[in-house]
Amino acid sequence: GVDSVRLWNSLREVSAFGATAGGGLDRLALGDHDRAARDHLVRAAQERGWAVAVDPVGNIFVTRPGTEPGAAPVLMGSHLDSQPLGGRYDGTYGVLAGLEVLRTLDDAGVRTRRPLVLADWTNEEGSRFSPSMLGSAVYTGAHDLAGALARTDHAGATLGGELARIGYAGTPDGVPRRLHRALEVHIEQGPVLEDEGVDIGVVTGVYGIRWYDVSVRGAGGHSGTTPMSARRDALVAAGAVVRSVSELADALSPELRATTGEIVVSPNSRNSIPGSVRLALDVRHPEDAVLDRAERAIEERTAEIARASGTAITVEPVLSQPPTVFDAGTAAAVRRVADRLGLSRRDLVSGAGHDSVHLSRIAPTAMIFIPCVGGVSHHESENIRQDWAVNGANVLLHTALDAARE
Amino acid sequence: GVDSVRLWNSLREVSAFGATAGGGLDRLALGDHDRAARDHLVRAAQERGWAVAVDPVGNIFVTRPGTEPGAAPVLMGSHLDSQPLGGRYDGTYGVLAGLEVLRTLDDAGVRTRRPLVLADWTNEEGSRFSPSMLGSAVYTGAHDLAGALARTDHAGATLGGELARIGYAGTPDGVPRRLHRALEVHIEQGPVLEDEGVDIGVVTGVYGIRWYDVSVRGAGGHSGTTPMSARRDALVAAGAVVRSVSELADALSPELRATTGEIVVSPNSRNSIPGSVRLALDVRHPEDAVLDRAERAIEERTAEIARASGTAITVEPVLSQPPTVFDAGTAAAVRRVADRLGLSRRDLVSGAGHDSVHLSRIAPTAMIFIPCVGGVSHHESENIRQDWAVNGANVLLHTALDAARE
Ligand SMILES: NC(=O)NCCC(=O)O
Numbered sequence: 001g002v003d004s005v006r007l008w009n010s011l012r013e014v015s016a017f018g019a020t021a022g023g024g025l026d027r028l029a030l031g032d033h034d035r036a037a038r039d040h041l042v043r044a045a046q047e048r049g050w051a052v053a054v055d056p057v058g059n060i061f062v063t064r065p066g067t068e069p070g071a072a073p074v075l076m077g078s079h080l081d082s083q084p085l086g087g088r089y090d091g092t093y094g095v096l097a098g099l100e101v102l103r104t105l106d107d108a109g110v111r112t113r114r115p116l117v118l119a120d121w122t123n124e125e126g127s128r129f130s131p132s133m134l135g136s137a138v139y140t141g142a143h144d145l146a147g148a149l150a151r152t153d154h155a156g157a158t159l160g161g162e163l164a165r166i167g168y169a170g171t172p173d174g175v176p177r178r179l180h181r182a183l184e185v186h187i188e189q190g191p192v193l194e195d196e197g198v199d200i201g202v203v204t205g206v207y208g209i210r211w212y213d214v215s216v217r218g219a220g221g222h223s224g225t226t227p228m229s230a231r232r233d234a235l236v237a238a239g240a241v242v243r244s245v246s247e248l249a250d251a252l253s254p255e256l257r258a259t260t261g262e263i264v265v266s267p268n269s270r271n272s273i274p275g276s277v278r279l280a281l282d283v284r285h286p287e288d289a290v291l292d293r294a295e296r297a298i299e300e301r302t303a304e305i306a307r308a309s310g311t312a313i314t315v316e317p318v319l320s321q322p323p324t325v326f327d328a329g330t331a332a333a334v335r336r337v338a339d340r341l342g343l344s345r346r347d348l349v350s351g352a353g354h355d356s357v358h359l360s361r362i363a364p365t366a367m368i369f370i371p372c373v374g375g376v377s378h379h380e381s382e383n384i385r386q387d388w389a390v391n392g393a394n395v396l397l398h399t400a401l402d403a404a405r406e
Numbered sequence: 407g408v409d410s411v412r413l414w415n416s417l418r419e420v421s422a423f424g425a426t427a428g429g430g431l432d433r434l435a436l437g438d439h440d441r442a443a444r445d446h447l448v449r450a451a452q453e454r455g456w457a458v459a460v461d462p463v464g465n466i467f468v469t470r471p472g473t474e475p476g477a478a479p480v481l482m483g484s485h486l487d488s489q490p491l492g493g494r495y496d497g498t499y500g501v502l503a504g505l506e507v508l509r510t511l512d513d514a515g516v517r518t519r520r521p522l523v524l525a526d527w528t529n530e531e532g533s534r535f536s537p538s539m540l541g542s543a544v545y546t547g548a549h550d551l552a553g554a555l556a557r558t559d560h561a562g563a564t565l566g567g568e569l570a571r572i573g574y575a576g577t578p579d580g581v582p583r584r585l586h587r588a589l590e591v592h593i594e595q596g597p598v599l600e601d602e603g604v605d606i607g608v609v610t611g612v613y614g615i616r617w618y619d620v621s622v623r624g625a626g627g628h629s630g631t632t633p634m635s636a637r638r639d640a641l642v643a644a645g646a647v648v649r650s651v652s653e654l655a656d657a658l659s660p661e662l663r664a665t666t667g668e669i670v671v672s673p674n675s676r677n678s679i680p681g682s683v684r685l686a687l688d689v690r691h692p693e694d695a696v697l698d699r700a701e702r703a704i705e706e707r708t709a710e711i712a713r714a715s716g717t718a719i720t721v722e723p724v725l726s727q728p729p730t731v732f733d734a735g736t737a738a739a740v741r742r743v744a745d746r747l748g749l750s751r752r753d754l755v756s757g758a759g760h761d762s763v764h765l766s767r768i769a770p771t772a773m774i775f776i777p778c779v780g781g782v783s784h785h786e787s788e789n790i791r792q793d794w795a796v797n798g799a800n801v802l803l804h805t806a807l808d809a810a811r812e
């Protein structure tokens with residue numbers, strides 16, 4: 001099994017990069033803290049003599065060679081970037097568990113037929129550059145490279161420019177292709193495993209995800225001199241949109257998750273009537289048909305709100321990711337490993353998106369979940385127990401080892 | 407009369423400091439653009455040999471001496487700062503009309519018994535540092551100096567620090583006291599004068615103004631993994647507060663103006679449930695009793711929203727400015743001048759706050775309004791006609807001249 005102390009120490013060490021006062025992380029993709037975490041990973045690989053490749057969208061690949069020349073590698077991966085006020089384990093745990101797997105095999109002198117590759121995917125969270133999972137999307141061909149490099153953050157910086165700035169604008173040289181299988185271990189980010197006292201979640205699929213940018217244009221003006229009857233207040237209209245989004249699940253499906261996570265008001269000054277507002281929506285469900293119904297409902301409700309408030313509202317789709325079903329054979333391999341290790345397990349569908357969604361389109365892919373405290377994620381208070389972390393890393397170790405010998 | 411071309415050129419010249427692409431101004435108090443506008447005013451005074459004093463809160467006083475030693479001065483003043491996306495005339499017009507009055511008297515060699523003082527008041531808008539009208543409040547003793555210097559902007563910079571940075575942290579030396587009368591010319595910021603085709607508004611008073619900071623604390627989390635039923639979304643609750651504020655006038659008084667101008671969401675990331683939200687409210691009415699009722703309604707409604715949404719909501723008063731009634735004698739003097747110049751006029755109550763509100767507590771004070779296009783203010787499209795600007799400056803000239811000879 002893996003070295004539980006080394007794994008835990010490495011989680012603690014890397015959580016220093018972008019640590020917040022509230023005990024979480026602010027390690028937005030391609031910021032200085034992300035650079036520091038990346039440098040740490042590269043140094044750890046170099047210490048062991050493993051080859052490091054960086055592709056043009058900044059994904060990092062660490063390769064521990066196999067014995068058979070040309071054999072397709074087994075990939076383990078996740079991401080080191082975080083939400084603006086995120087937790088220490090979302091993504092980071094998967095990368096460091098993969099690093100621990102490589103170190104464990106190395107220390108034990110285990111040789112594998114296939115190479116083992118550890119990946120850190122760029123901009124998984126999607127909070128700095130939209131959409132999420134952009135690095136894995138470019139790697140698998142689901143998103144074009146030029147479009148990805150041109151994405152901008154709120155301050156106008158491009159993804160390509162930021163890659164160059166932090167020294168992670170790479171080339172296709174040495175980037176592994178033709179994966180035999182892809183594996184990702186991750187915290188559940190929901191309450192099921194902890195509530196039921198189950199060690200391991202075997203992820204059978206991922207909710208479909210749709211993102212929309214909503215723009216509300218009203219009329220600005222002076223808060224003291226403009227009678228209420230003469231107003232077209234963009235924030236009042238935006239508030240009605242927020243409310244109707246939060247009520248979508250009542251009408252459509254209890255499994256629907258619909259969120260307004262971001263709002264930007266202009267001019268955002270107490271004594272100026274808001275003239276325009278931008279909202280960022282996130283809508284998820286396991287079935288595409290329900291997502292279609294949600295999309296129609298959003299369009300209808302925003303049109304009604306625009307009419308009633310005298311504002312102009314546009315709804316622009318910026319991400320549409322269909323529901324994912326993972327490879328049955330690789331999931332079965334994870335179940336067998338958990339059973340062999342005496343760990344309890346159950347199947348789960350993930351409401352969170354993951355790089356594995358993209359990988360599953362080019363290789364048989366599985367995800368392994370471990371519990372997290374209270375099901376909380378995307379929050380500074382995100383937390384896990386050491387034994388949970390060790391369980392997940394051991395399932396990853398043995399699933400990867402089995403796959404590398406296939 | 408004043409030189410209409412010089413006045414118009416000077417308005418055009420000063421509107422370059424902080425000009426926005428949309429034809430307005432972004433000249434927040436004590437920023438680099440405010441510094442440039444201040445430097446311009448100081449240079450204009452020095453060219454004529456007039457004394458310039460800067461007080462400890464950064465108010466600028468330009469004095470054209472009178473003939474009688476020790477006579478109390480007549481003050482004209484307004485402000486050069488703007489909203490984050492404001493117009494070119496709100497405040498600036500009053501300062502440059504005062505400058506034009508001084509230049510006109512100088513060119514004509516007119517001597518006055520009393521000194522004439524032109525003031526640029528610090529942080530009138532209140533959008534960078536709260537509350538508004540802070541410079542005139544400190545000058546008149548309505549706000550303490552130390553408290554004003556310690557005010558911080560969103561980035562944490564203090565008013566005192568910014569004054570020092572731009573070179574406008576002054577001393578009490580040479581600051582005029584004991585004012586004979588105070589006069590301010592300003593754009594109406596409402597539609598009445600233009601709608602009725604009236605040249606001059608004689609301002610008899612100003613609405614009472616109350617500001618509140620509202621804080622909503624809910625629970626953050628992952629937008630994809632947290633069921634709707636388990637959420638305490640701070641933005642959904644804040645949206646209900648925005649709505650109930652916008653509906654206050656329906657229940658209380660058609661003259662009430664109630665606005666949520668600012669909203670700040672944390673963490674403000676599309677796929678994170680908003681954990682906390684801050685709102686900035688602005689509520690105005692000509693009667694204190696109605697403002698009291700509005701305050702109680704806000705407290706009751708936010709308590710209901712907190713209960714229903716499972717969030718914690720606090721409402722903190724940050725400004726309470728009672729309704730103002732200006733001096734009847736000085737208003738009568740303005741009426742007489744307008745009649746003498748053959749300009750049409752009507753009385754008005756201002757929904758916008760002004761530095762004259764504070765000055766009216768230490769000296770007989772009058773305000774002169776000119777029309778503005780469409781009644782629009784606190785917006786980049788704010789606009790005036792040259793003949794309107796000239797009319798207001800001429801009424802200011804003759805009212806000031808009469809007062810300086812009293
Ligand atoms: N796993 C995870 O939190 N990914 C972020 C992308 C998303 O699900 O919104």
Ligand SMILES: NC(=O)NCCC(=O)O
Pocket residue numbers: 222224271496530531532538539595757758759760
């Ligand atoms: N005149 C003016 O717009 N002042 C700003 C202060 C306020 O009324 O909110």
